[in-house]
Amino acid sequence: MAGRAEIFEVGPRDGLQNEKRNIPVAEKIALVDCLSRAGFSRIECASFVSPKWVPQMAGSAEVLDGIQRAEGVRYAALTPNMRGYDDALAAKADEIAVFASASEGFSRANINASIEESLERFAPMLEAARHIDLPVRGYISCVTDCPYDGDVAPAQVAAVADRLFAMGCYEISLGDTLGRASPDKVARMLLAVRDVVPVGRLAGHFHDTGGKAIANIDAALSLGVRVFDAAAGGLGGCPYAPGAAGNVATEAVAEHLERLGYDTGLDLAVIREAAEMARSMRAE
Secondary structure (H helix, E strand, C coil), X not given: CCEECEEEECHHHHHCCCCCCCCCHHHHHHHHHHHHCCCCCEEEEEECCCCCCCHHHCCHHHHHHHCCCCCXXXXXXECCCHHHHHHHHHCXXXXXXXXEECCHHHHHHHHCCCHHHHHHHHHHHHHHHHHCCCCEEXXXXXXXXXXXXXXXXXXXXXXXXXXXXXXXXXXXXXXXCCCCCCHHHHHHHHHHHCCCCCHHHEEEEEECCCCCHHHHHHHHHHCCCCEEEEEHHHCCXXXXXXXXXXXXXXXXXXXXXXXXXXXXXXXXXHHHHHHHHHHHCCCC
């Protein structure tokens, strides 16, 4: 075996957030419960952002309340501010995530704040989480390309990753939000980020808009990354990234990693079942 590699399942949050159909809470709970049987250690299934901006996530507290929590699985929630943090705690999220951008244009479009303002907004959440040993994951969007600013400098990604890691994020997920990255771009970005954050604390988050997600995963593997975000059924996209298609499909990543000899600990049959369920949630 080539060693251990982990897939962080983001389908119930990142995968569904941009779907136009109003997906009932019961369907979201069923998807999470199916994924819980697949062997994941971490599943992101909630987002405590304002329903005004992301209506699909309005029932997040009900989802966390209704799921059958499997032993050994952490159920994660996205939290943009202290109000979201408090709501995530009340809903008994096992970990939270904060989301920054490597580009100023996307930061302002996505959360109406500069990069510096977003980091200042996260500080009280990270401080509060530290006091109760609540894990906090950091997302960085647009790590190679931005729909507003164009190419993103690797040094800029490294600077944001450095700040998030220093603030207390246990892991930094590096997002190719547009799905335009190439393996060369991914490699250049990772070489810069590895200088400030240990590679064992990094994750790759690739969208498959350009059909290069698997090749980008290979580039990240070659530089020591062993955690990858993916969404069952390949659902997803970002409402603030025009033209961004879905996340790379969990079933495709799991099969690819196993072909390469990595142990994911996942049950592929259950993942395929979850992928069918996820795809059926799409609007007709």
